[in-house]
Structure formats: C-alpha cells, structure tokens
C-alpha cells in the first residue's frame with residue numbers, strides 16, 4: 188500500500204482572509220501540520236499576534252498583504268510569496284463576506300460587495316496561484332463554501348448565490364487541472380462562531396432557531412472546519428477533486 192500522509196511538512200500554504208475567524212485558525216492548523224503558512228491579510232499588522240502564536244507553537248508562518256477584490260494586490264501577493272518561498276502548494280480560499288437581507292431589500296452595492304469577495308475574488312486568486320501549481324504539476328486548492336450554497340436559506344439570496352457559484356467553480360477548475368496534479372475542493376460548513384457571525388449567534392432566539400436545524404445540536408467549531416481543510420490539503424487526498432465536503436452537522440442531510 189502507498190503511504191498515507193496528512194503531513195504538510197516542507198509545503199507552502201497560503202490562506203486568504205486570515206486576520207480573524209476561520210482563516211486565522213486555519214493558519215494555526217496548517218502550520219501545525221508542518222506547512223510554512225502565509226496569512227493573506229488586508230493589513231499585515233493584523234497578523235502580528237497570529238504569527239507570534241504560530242512561532243510559539245513551533246510552527247512557521249509569515250504574512251502577505253492581500254485584498255482579494257484588487258487584481259494588483261492579488262498579483263503582487265502571489266509574486267511575493269513565490270519569490271520568497273519558490274512556490275505555493277496549498278491555497279485555502281477563505282476570505283468571505285456573509286451579511287443577510289430579505290431578497291426584496293438587496294441593493295446592487297450589496298450584491299457587488301459579496302460577489303466581489305466570495306466569488307470573483309476567489310476565482311482570480313485561484314487563477315493567479317494555479318498558474319504555478321499547474322506548471323509544477325502539484326497543488327491543492329480548498330475553498331470555503333457554505334451549507335447556504337447547497338440548500339436554500341431565507342435571507343441568504345446573494346450569499347447563497349455566491350457560495351453556489353463556488354461549488355460550480357470547484358467542479359470546473361477540478362476538471363481543467365486534474366491532469367496537472369492540482370485538486371480543487373470545497374468545504375461547506377454550517378454556522379461557526381466567528382467575528383463574522385457573532386452578532387447573529389449572540390442573539391439567543393437566532394441561535395436557538397439555528398441549533399434546532401443542526402442535527403448534531405451544536406455549531407461547527409473552527410477545528411471542525413480545519414480538520415476537513417487539512418484532509419483536502421494533504422498529499423493523500425489526490426483522488427478527491429471537484430467535491431463539496433459538508434461540515435454541517437447534518438443540516439443538508441435533511
């Protein structure tokens with residue numbers, strides 16, 4: 188049998204939107220698995236404490252300025268990482284926005300803001316990173332989707348459309364890059380408590396309503412999400428591509 192390895196020792200990983208929330212904890216997890224992990228953040232000062240935390244735990248990490256809605260920023264960040272580290276083996280597209288509206292209240296600005304980060308930004312970061320992956324014949328791309336990209340949830344019109352788009356991008360990119368050793372997959376969590384969801388989950392009525400719909404009876408943790416990301420980022424997941432892995436406690440099984 189071939190060796191099964193979930194280690195990322197010697198690899199280079201980039202996480203977008205790493206200043207806080209899930210992205211922050213994914214940097215800890217990927218560095219903990221052995222990758223030199225680069226925190227993509229809009230303001231590099233925002234990563235100082237995170238980098239110190241990684242180093243205190245014996246890991247290796249650095250930060251790069253990256254706004255996923257700014258093409259020049261994307262190109263500069265990818266060039267800087269490749270210049271410093273030679274390559275990017277693992278890309279985690281985590282940056283995302285998730286505010287909700289009744290569909291009748293959505294403005295064009297709301298639509299553009301969410302789509303520009305969650306779908307357009309994700310695509311162009313992936314394109315920039317995958318050029319090198321395809322050329323080198325190896326890569327792991329893991330996207331943060333959502334259960335809201337799998338099933339309808341009221342007041343999520345734009346967010347759901349963006350995350351459903353991520354699912355289809357995942358399949359197309361997986362097909363195009365499979366012959367080049369590059370896998371593309373999506374992790375689709377249920378609600379996890381982060382700065383991006385705190386205002387909703389701190390409301391007891393909202394939290395109770397959500398928990399009633401999660402069969403496991405709890406929110407996802409960032410560790411639940413990280414476990415799925417680590418698997419899809421690992422060398423041993425090479426036959427898994429174009430998939431969406433729910434980390435939703437059974438929400439979408441209903």
Ligand SMILES: NC(=O)c1ccc[n+]([C@@H]2O[C@H](COP(=O)([O-])OP(=O)(O)OC[C@H]3O[C@@H](n4cnc5c(N)ncnc54)[C@H](OP(=O)(O)O)[C@@H]3O)[C@@H](O)[C@H]2O)c1
Nearest residue numbers: 204206207208209229254255282283333378379381382383
């Ligand atoms: N938490 C959940 O319940 C949940 C559930 C399903 C899916 N997800 C997905 O998981 C991902 C992370 O969610 P989260 O809850 O951790 O979010 P969060 O706490 O709101 O953090 C979002 C992160 O994205 C970054 N970001 C926003 N716009 C950006 C841009 N233009 N360029 C670069 N980075 C940008 C933010 O950076 P700044 O600090 O600079 O603003 C921040 O680091 C998102 O894709 C989200 O849709 C979350």
